[in-house]
Amino acid sequence: MALINVAAREIHCKLVYYGPGMCGKTTNLQYIHTQVPRDAKGELLSIATETERTLFFDFLPLDLGKVRGFQTRFHLYTVPGQVLYERTRVAVLNGGRRRCLRRRFTTR
Numbered sequence: 352m353a354l355i356n357v358a359a360r361e362i363h364c365k366l367v368y369y370g371p372g373m374c375g376k377t378t379n380l381q382y383i384h385t386q387v388p389r390d391a392k393g394e395l396l397s398i399a400t401e402t403e404r405t406l407f408f409d410f411l412p413l414d415l416g417k418v419r420g421f422q423t424r425f426h427l428y429t430v431p432g433q434v435l436y437e438r439t440r441v442a443v444l445n446g447g448r449r450r451c452l453r454r455r456f457t458t459r
């Protein structure tokens with residue numbers, strides 16, 4: 352999902368990794384974090400169990416340059432794949448949308 356903030360000249364793009372447990376969602380984000388230059392990435396935030404299973408989400412913000420004068424800001428998330436975290440998966444998907452909208456309206 353992408354939001355364009357014309358006033359701030361920013362494009363916010365949210366990308367969520369959604370899939371079964373242990374399929375490699377978190378590992379994928381960790382790999383991207385190691386490959387992207389320091390000035391183009393923020394901290395990788397992981398909320399996980401003691402056994403490294405995602406408990407709530409992983410989050411990685413990326414700034415990948417400009418497109419026609421608009422700064423691109425990517426927000427990469429993973430959800431927990433374990434079956435019992437169904438509500439958390441929905442919250443990450445919906446919550447992300449609300450966060451993007453709130454930022455969009457407060458930067459004006």
Ligand SMILES: Nc1nc2c(ncn2[C@@H]2O[C@H](COP(=O)(O)OP(=O)(O)OP(=O)(O)O)[C@@H](O)[C@H]2O)c(=O)[nH]1
Pocket residue numbers: 370371372373374375376377378379403404405406429430431432433
């Ligand atoms: N062999 C192999 N192992 C992988 C690969 N990707 C991830 N793994 C391993 O699979 C296990 C689970 O990977 P995670 O990235 O934590 O999986 P996840 O999808 O985030 O799992 P949940 O957080 O429970 O949803 C870890 O031990 C990884 O090291 C891969 O491409 N090949």
Ligand SMILES: [Mg+2]
Pocket residue numbers: 376377378403404405429430431432
């Ligand atoms: Mg995970």
